[in-house]
Amino acid sequence: MTTTMTTTAGGPASTGASSWPAVGIRVLDTGTGRVAVVLLLRDASGKVYTEGAGRPARALLRCEGRREPRWWAEVGDLRSVR
Secondary structure, three states: OOOEEEOOOOOEEEOOOOOOOOOOOEEEEOOOOEEEEEEEEEEOOOOEEOOOOOOEEEEEEEEOOOOOOOEEEEHHHEEEOO
8 A cells, every 4th residue: 555645736745655556456557448456566577476566567467347368567557546
């Protein structure tokens, strides 16, 4: 879970408490347009994480609401969904 605080400009400022994204959160993969849940994270060296990763490069996703194969997506293509 990332902790945020509000800046004087009204926008969120991350305190750096954890990495983005995190396992278990819902995201929009802008590359495919699908909403999914993050299952695993992988860093640039290929190491796989079941929890937070310092600098994840890719995320293994499971499509929400449909039975489709899981896929790896670039972290830069993911947006948080509530």
